Amino acid sequence: MSILNNILKTFVGDKTKKDLNNITPLVAEIKTYEKQLESLTNDELRLKTAAFKEQIAKARAPFDDNINTLLQEVKKIQDLDEKENIYQQVDDQNEAAQQASENILNQILPEAFAVVKETAKRFKENQTLEVTASENDRELTNTKTYVQLKGDKALWSNSWDAAGKPITWDMVHYDVQLIGGIVLHQGKIAEMQTGEGKTLVATLPVYLNALTGKGVHLVTVNDYLAKRDSAWMAPLFEFHGLSVDCIDYHQPNSPERRKAYQADITYGTNNEFGFDYLRDNMAHTSSDLVQRKHNYAIVDEVDSVLIDDARTPLIISGPTPEGDRHEFDALKSKVANLVSQQRSMLTSVLAEAKAKIKAGDTEEGGILLLRVFRGLPKNKALIKFLSEEGVKQLLQKTENFYMQDNNREMHKIDKELYFVIDEKNNQIDLSEKGIEMLSEGNEDKNFFVLPEIGGEIAKIEAKELDSKKEAQEKESLFKEFDIKSERIHSMNQLLKAYTLFEKDVEYVLMDNKVKIVDEQTGRIMEGRRYSDGLHQAIEAKENVKIEAATQTYATITLQNYFRMYHKLSGMTGTAITEAGEFWEIYELDVIEIPTNRPIARKDENDLIYKTKREKYNAVIEKVTELSQAGRPILIGTTSVEISELLSKMLNIRKIKHNVLNAKMHKKEADIVAEAGNPGVVTIATNMAGRGTDIKLSQEVKDAGGLAIIGTERHDSRRVDRQLRGRSGRQGDPGSSQFYVSLEDNLMRLFGSERVAKVMDRMGLEDGEVIQHSMMTKSIERAQKKVEENNFGIRKRLLEYDDVMSAQREVIYKRRKHALEGSRLKLDVLNMLYDTCEDIVLQNKGAKDYKNFEFEIISNFSMTAPISVEEFDELTETELIQNLYQALLDFYEEKQVQNAQQAFPVIKDVYKRPGNSFERIVVPFTDGVKSLNVVTNLKDAYESKGSSLIEDFERNITLALIDEAWKVHLRKMDELKQSVQLAVHEQKDPLLIYKFEAFELFKSMLNNLNKEVLSFLIKGSLPSQSPSSIQEAKRPKPRQKLNISKDEVLNTEEMAQRTRAVGAGASQQQRQPIETIIREQPKIGRNERVTIKNVTTGETKTVKFKQAEPLIKQGSWVISS
8 A cells, every 4th residue: 555655646746745835835924924023012013913803804894884784674675585685695795704804814824823923932031021001901900810010001921820730931833833823724634743732833823713803712622621721822812902711611501601702712622612502502592692603613632523522412401201111121131141041052152163173174163153253252262262373264264155145145154043243333133043032931922023014004904994993903003013113122222232332341330320431532421321222221231220211402413513613623643544534524634744853752563462361461571671671651451441450460560550541530630640750650541642741851761761552453543643642742752562462352353364364374372473564554454444434334423413404404593593583584474485385285286175274264363365266266376475465464463463452561561650670571372372471671662562572473483493393303313213124124224214304304394384373373462461461580490391392481481491401411421531720729718818909909908708799799809
């Protein structure tokens, strides 16, 4: 492959060189501006930011003027098509304005980058920077310790606190960091080696893009990094008048979090950005919205967020009807017995296979060996036997024979098994023999067999029963199918839990709960649960409490969330191996950035052993040798189980060491701080591989630097590269060595026959090792196979979520229009037209005037405006237009009547002596349901009731959209699960899912339109009494959402409940990574403190308990 790459580079050119050649002229231009800026005063340097903003505003001005004119014009227009046309023009003008801003940013890039670099240089070279105090400086003195006032001057210190860690600024951007900054601004991924200062690189495009005032989001993988980086880099931006905040400091839906999003630059974790988007789309008042339009995001550790985490959707969920009903407990003993029987049977089959192979009967021995492999591929005795000479080749040869002609002969192998495991695809299929065993003791021998729907329906129809009896039998058949489908699904999940999911590898038990371990980082994924009942199956297996199933209220994958940004970029040390996926899914190009200093780390070829036992013994020998030489060692493992095994082996040798894994993640900061000391041995799961900075002393560098020992190749090359990257930072010496055995998962599943053949030909004895570049490349090819497999899984997931995303976009756009109110009227008119079209097309085609008349009466409480003669004579288009106009006139007349009916009551309440109400609750009913509408009393009075009707439209639309969407999400979950059975009919589940999902969504929208319009037209005040109107008060938060469709809550109640659910979701998902040290020292209540009045400058010394209320008021601050 490397030869082919070299040939391609000769003809096509080296991509990296081409990319850098395009960027180098910009770097030269930045350096030219640097020299010009050196002569400027601090005040003149700061004025550059205002000049940049003015250029951007000037470029946008014509488009913004056009937008304002169009928005004024649309208010005067009633025609539906004209309204839509104008709103389309508004959207086009917004896009043009955004492009104009982007053009200016590209023009000013060299000078803007030079301004940031010059600012960093001045902070490094001066303890304080003196400037003329601006209004922004004066505000910052109240909250930031590094800004002080001195008369009309402001003094900026170069030392401050970064999330509990005192720092003195000592960094200035070097050339390769300027290249990285340009790449990020261009909306690409900058691959920068570990230790190259990605956090500093991001300051360049962040400053430039923040000049537009549209918001820049810097996304991190955990809240510690978000808080640290926002505090660490903030003075660089604040010095130029840009505001900086971090969402992870503030509670969801709070005014503080909303303010954080209004800042020019916002730091936060990927989960919180995603959850805030979902919460905004569950909000029932515009004051609950926190996010702005998604403008520009830089994702730190972009491969972790957009590839590893992309498989896990963010979900806000609540209780589901009968969520605690399941069959896991009832089926557990049957499945456990089934697995035990198969394990017992295959143990003897394996012994027989060994005997036959030893006797030279390779044909029969190969068949028995393949049977064991398909029945229990993770059996340790089998794995050990496969490492012996020629055995793996025999297995592969036998498997290839029985797999030919689309597995035509494989049934002969599987007939003796109870179930078959496909470990690569994480699937299990129950055999006929397995079904018979599970059904033992049941009267129904088809207890685990789905009825054949088509055949059974034909039998029922052949009986020629009366229609009522026939309907009952069909209903009974469908019910049986649903019950058995759920039972088979539960049984399959239990089988997976018992055979494919191992404790301390895929999950751990903590606090009597099953907690998932992230395979990429080794960290516990707090709040995450396996989907489709698998988590409940594992809980049943481990005999812990089986949590009730939940229902999805809002969900999105990180893939689709980040694709909403106008411009997206990212940075990481390991993206090039996934460059194809980044381009295909996100259209993000990966650019390799050169290192500032040459890498001095020595990466050795892999050492390959036959068995794990030999491999681990060799690891311990090497660790002992390196530790005695005074070098720190970082041992990387792929699971908790292996890290604990190596710890026991080191204890026997009496070698002091630290262990860091998913069970001990709280000690991470302390363990990492020690990891660079001479002779220190640290065993860590993959969590040590990302964002971990191991600092080395000169003594350690002289001894050879940090030694990395990998005990197994991970499925993904990126994870191995991350582990290697801990050593050799910024030109430090170091080494890395991976130890591999033929029993490792990667080698078992995807290792090529070539490796097995080479080891067999060499006739290696126990304990002997192979080390060659050819073997290392062979292993990397196996990793590529896994990466391709994982990419296929992620792409498949995205294809499913793309269906949901398209539907989500429609619903969320409607919610947004309803909340803002600007385009709600247009949406109502569109609903009215679509409903008229639906009614006409259905009934005109069937020539059913009676049903046409009935639908109009039942939905809108008005007589049909079209006679039977007109219904027969007019075309469908004419009927739709006539019905639409008649309903529109009726609707507008009804809204005027409602306003007139409500106004006397509102007037009475408004003019009542002693009235102090600001917001009031007005009840509306359609005769079946009732809804309390919250509105502003003064606005309702001054508009003579029309603002109340607008709030009525908004409340109704939001409440009914949410109820319909919640039910629809549940149906979509059920659909996604049920279509998987299509595989047995040789059909593609995805195609069926897309078709059925479209029909479901279409039906949901039609019903929603009718329901909303029905309430809007029928709705009225149930009482003319002023006593029915009360003051709107915020209710106490409730623990869970009520999903009953009949109860429609008022806006305030729904908003409060939504906030409670949304806040709970983020609390569950947040991952505790490191202990955060408090930003300020703790002060006792009786300690004396000096406080300062921010207005008068007066100072006084009092006890803290006396100062506390004054500080909370905001008029005083602690000065020392």
